[in-house]
Amino acid sequence: MDTLTINNAEIKVNEEGYFTDPSQWSEDIAIEMAKKENIDLTDKHFEVLNFLRSKHAEEVPLSIRKVGKSGVVNIKEFYALFPGGPLKISSKIAGIPKPVSCV
Amino acid sequence: MKKLLILGAGTAGTMMLNKLDKRIDKEEWDITIIDKDNTHYYQPGFLFIPFGIYQPSDVVKTRKEFFPKGTNFIMDEVEEINAADKEVILKSGKELSYDLLVIATGTKPVPSETEGLDGPLWYKDIFDFYTFEGATLLAKKLRDWKGGKLVINLAETIIKCPVAPLEFAFLADAYFTEKGIRDKVDIQYVTPLSGAFTKPIATKMLSQLMEEKNIHVVPDFYIEHVDNENKKIVSYDGLEVDFDLLVSIPTNMGSEMVENSNMSDEDDLNFIPTNKHTLQHKEHENIFVIGDATNLPTSKAGSVAHFEGEILIENILDFMNNKPLSANFDGHANCFIETGFGKAALIDFNYTTEPLPGQFPIPILGPMGLLKETRINHMGKLAFKWVYWHMLLTGKSLPVSTNMSMSGKKAPKKEENKEKEEPQQEEVLL
Numbered sequence: 001m002d003t004l005t006i007n008n009a010e011i012k013v014n015e016e017g018y019f020t021d022p023s024q025w026s027e028d029i030a031i032e033m034a035k036k037e038n039i040d041l042t043d044k045h046f047e048v049l050n051f052l053r054s055k056h057a058e059e060v061p062l063s064i065r066k067v068g069k070s071g072v073v074n075i076k077e078f079y080a081l082f083p084g085g086p087l088k089i090s091s092k093i094a095g096i097p098k099p100v101s102c103v
Numbered sequence: 104m105k106k107l108l109i110l111g112a113g114t115a116g117t118m119m120l121n122k123l124d125k126r127i128d129k130e131e132w133d134i135t136i137i138d139k140d141n142t143h144y145y146q147p148g149f150l151f152i153p154f155g156i157y158q159p160s161d162v163v164k165t166r167k168e169f170f171p172k173g174t175n176f177i178m179d180e181v182e183e184i185n186a187a188d189k190e191v192i193l194k195s196g197k198e199l200s201y202d203l204l205v206i207a208t209g210t211k212p213v214p215s216e217t218e219g220l221d222g223p224l225w226y227k228d229i230f231d232f233y234t235f236e237g238a239t240l241l242a243k244k245l246r247d248w249k250g251g252k253l254v255i256n257l258a259e260t261i262i263k264c265p266v267a268p269l270e271f272a273f274l275a276d277a278y279f280t281e282k283g284i285r286d287k288v289d290i291q292y293v294t295p296l297s298g299a300f301t302k303p304i305a306t307k308m309l310s311q312l313m314e315e316k317n318i319h320v321v322p323d324f325y326i327e328h329v330d331n332e333n334k335k336i337v338s339y340d341g342l343e344v345d346f347d348l349l350v351s352i353p354t355n356m357g358s359e360m361v362e363n364s365n366m367s368d369e370d371d372l373n374f375i376p377t378n379k380h381t382l383q384h385k386e387h388e389n390i391f392v393i394g395d396a397t398n399l400p401t402s403k404a405g406s407v408a409h410f411e412g413e414i415l416i417e418n419i420l421d422f423m424n425n426k427p428l429s430a431n432f433d434g435h436a437n438c439f440i441e442t443g444f445g446k447a448a449l450i451d452f453n454y455t456t457e458p459l460p461g462q463f464p465i466p467i468l469g470p471m472g473l474l475k476e477t478r479i480n481h482m483g484k485l486a487f488k489w490v491y492w493h494m495l496l497t498g499k500s501l502p503v504s505t506n507m508s509m510s511g512k513k514a515p516k517k518e519e520n521k522e523k524e525e526p527q528q529e530e531v532l533l
């Protein structure tokens with residue numbers, strides 16, 4: 001396990017940089033995390049991040065399709081907010097583990 | 104008399120019917136099974152049809168021949184479950200009441216979920232192979248195909264038999280090699296996953312195999328639409344892949360009946376929220392769900408339905424006897440991966456243990472190599488057809504433990520234990 005220092009807080013992350021303890025997350029930390037991905041967080045970004053965090057807390061497995069059906073954003077908007085791998089990048093910024101798809 | 108209804112007479116429903124018929128008190132319970140027609144397909148065989156390894160006749164039987172004598176079979180479609188009133192409404196308008204319901208309505212590919220997929224090129228240059236129709240039409244197409252860009256694309260991450268698209272790629276490589284036109288075929292495997300497969304150790308082994316067979320993997324590609332005019336698939340972030348022949352694994356969805364009954368999960372894929380250990384419906388205690396119809400985080404596959412069946416029969420008997428549900432499903436799945444040229448690999452895993460290398464103990468044919476290409480695994484894959492018709496569907500126990508066993512598996516060493524462990528010979532995958 002590694003640690004990441006953001007705003008003087010020691011964040012526990014795994015080898016790929018995902019939080020191992022989602023309770024360490026805060027909006028300020030998210031802003032710093034997003035900068036590393038070259039993303040300036042807007043309110044829309046935070047709506048998505050909060051959706052992901054609430055689903056993770058309910059132990060609901062996440063997928064791009066599920067975010068697209070969330071009513072928060074559609075899939076195209078999701079890609080536009082977090083270009084590249086939207087679910088992976090947004091999960092990292094949301095301070096939740098990397099979503100795993102089932103076999 | 105109390106009424107037990109089984110919705111769906113596919114692999115899971117037929118198997119449960121046979122198990123229940125042997126175990127329940129027939130003085131007290133009356134069983135009825137419902138399906139829309141009387142055709143039972145051996146679905147694992149669809150993979151072999153495009154390459155002429157199986158003929159269509161190898162995979163078709165009637166549903167009835169696997170039912171116990173005297174089974175009440177209603178041929179009709181289920182329109183809706185009204186769980187509050189404990190009744191099922193059929194397309195014909197007939198209403199059936201139940202005391203206990205088993206849902207085994209499976210999953211099916213829905214090409215219309217992706218724009219342009221079932222457009223003008225559907226069944227001309229675009230095919231699926233998870234249906235009888237798609238597999239047989241693709242066989243005809245491949246027979247005369249002279250080569251070009253073959254693109255295999257998964258529309259979604261949750262699909263039935265997640266290894267079948269890989270097997271299709273491996274078998275295509277072998278098929279065109281044997282035909283002498285492999286140099287004229289460019290095979291691309293375009294997937295929304297980050298690699299060839301979902302779990303890290305198996306992905307490593309399978310990626311290596313893809314590379315050896317010159318199959319190009321395009322990861323993180325989430326299809327938005329098919330451009331029929333220019334013959335390309337386009338992702339949500341604008342990436343494009345050209346094809347001459349597209350073999351698609353369309354979005355998989357559960358039965359429309361699930362949606363009509365307001366029982367769908369949050370992705371709108373019509374899979375039913377189910378307790379992953381007891382197989383009980385999350386909201387209704389007298390409804391149980393088995394096989395591809397569930398939203399369980401494990402493979403949608405016949406082997407999983409079998410292991411679930413061993414658990415579900417115990418829990419249904421507990422429920423009938425007003426006892427707490429005693430059996431726990433661990434997510435066990437066991438899949439052969441056909442790799443072409445008469446070889447196959449094998450994976451065995453559950454909710455918490457990813458597919459690992461090692462040996463899988465099995466009587467008579469046994470031990471089989473895990474995550475290794477062997478001829479015995481290929482023979483196991485072919486022998487499975489007999490096992491399916493004669494043992495699995497009829498609800499017999501198989502010589503494989505219901506819960507996954509670590510016996511023979513080689514777990515990756517944990518870093519902190521590295522020093523304490525004795526040096527072991529490196530297991531070479533493949």
